[in-house]
Amino acid sequence: MQYDYIDIEGELYAVLSKDQFKSNTEKRYNIFLKKSGIPESYWDIQFEDYLGNKESKVFTEILYYAQNCHLPNLDFINLYLYGIPSTQKTTLMCNIGKQAIMNGLKVKMVLAGSLINKLMKLSGYSDNRDGIITKIYNEIEELKKMDMLLIDDFGDNEKALMWRGDSKNLILCLWDEFFREVLATKTRVVITSNNTITSLQHTFGNSLFELLDRNFKFLHLIDSVKDYKKLQISNAFNNLEQSTTRRRGHEQSRT
Numbered sequence: 711m712q713y714d715y716i717d718i719e720g721e722l723y724a725v726l727s728k729d730q731f732k733s734n735t736e737k738r739y740n741i742f743l744k745k746s747g748i749p750e751s752y753w754d755i756q757f758e759d760y761l762g763n764k765e766s767k768v769f770t771e772i773l774y775y776a777q778n779c780h781l782p783n784l785d786f787i788n789l790y791l792y793g794i795p796s797t798q799k800t801t802l803m804c805n806i807g808k809q810a811i812m813n814g815l816k817v818k819m820v821l822a823g824s825l826i827n828k829l830m831k832l833s834g835y836s837d838n839r840d841g842i843i844t845k846i847y848n849e850i851e852e853l854k855k856m857d858m859l860l861i862d863d864f865g866d867n868e869k870a871l872m873w874r875g876d877s878k879n880l881i882l883c884l885w886d887e888f889f890r891e892v893l894a895t896k897t898r899v900v901i902t903s904n905n906t907i908t909s910l911q912h913t914f915g916n917s918l919f920e921l922l923d924r925n926f927k928f929l930h931l932i933d934s935v936k937d938y939k940k941l942q943i944s945n946a947f948n949n950l951e952q953s954t955t956r957r958r959g960h961e962q963s964r965t
Contacts, residue, residue, distance in 0.1 A: 790926040
């Protein structure tokens with residue numbers, strides 16, 4: 711039987727055909743992309759579509775991390791992407807995740823608010839009728855087994871339903887416990903947040919801040935696409951306005 715040989719990271723692998731290998735690779739990518747929780751709206755957006763400065767050090771480091779996150783030199787290396795809204799933090803994080811899937815890693819994306827609410831429910835050992843608590847427990851344990859975990863919108867207190875009074879201390883403890891357990895493994899963690907380093911320390915206290923500070927590379931994104939997005943939305947209705955103008959013109963000509 712005739713084999714083709716594919717070079718993967720310096721190692722040669724025998725395959726029936728290069729076309730078959732490519733087809734199997736694409737199928738695997740699509741399967742794991744659907745399982746990842748990365749929203750479908752980000753599937754076709756690539757790093758090339760980033761509207762900020764592609765020559766910046768921050769973008770270069772993000773791209774390097776995405777392309778090499780599966781390699782041993784990035785074991786225990788994590789990213790904290792922060793900046794004001796509309797700086798494409800989630801877009802870049804999703805692209806890191808997609809590239810990680812291409813590199814053979816198992817990836818899962820979660821909203822920070824949803825994750826902490828689940829951790830809160832587990833901490834109270836609520837009524838397990840219909841197996842809801844068991845289901846949540848299994849979901850959390852599955853997250854801890856991922857090769858890469860994407861946590862979107864971390865630190866937005868208004869999006870954590872239980873961030874009230876005494877619950878704040880419990881939330882801080884739960885985040886601390888969760889991160890310590892995950893960061894002790896080779897699970898890569900990428901976080902997006904609107905919180906600056908200073909506001910993160912002020913809101914979450916020194917203990918959790920120090921944990922994140924020594925385990926994450928903080929990357930500040932500054933290029934906002936808010937005006938571009940608003941223009942896109944506005945332009946989407948141009949055809950409607952043109953159609954309305956033409957219709958009025960036809961009505962006037964008939965009269």
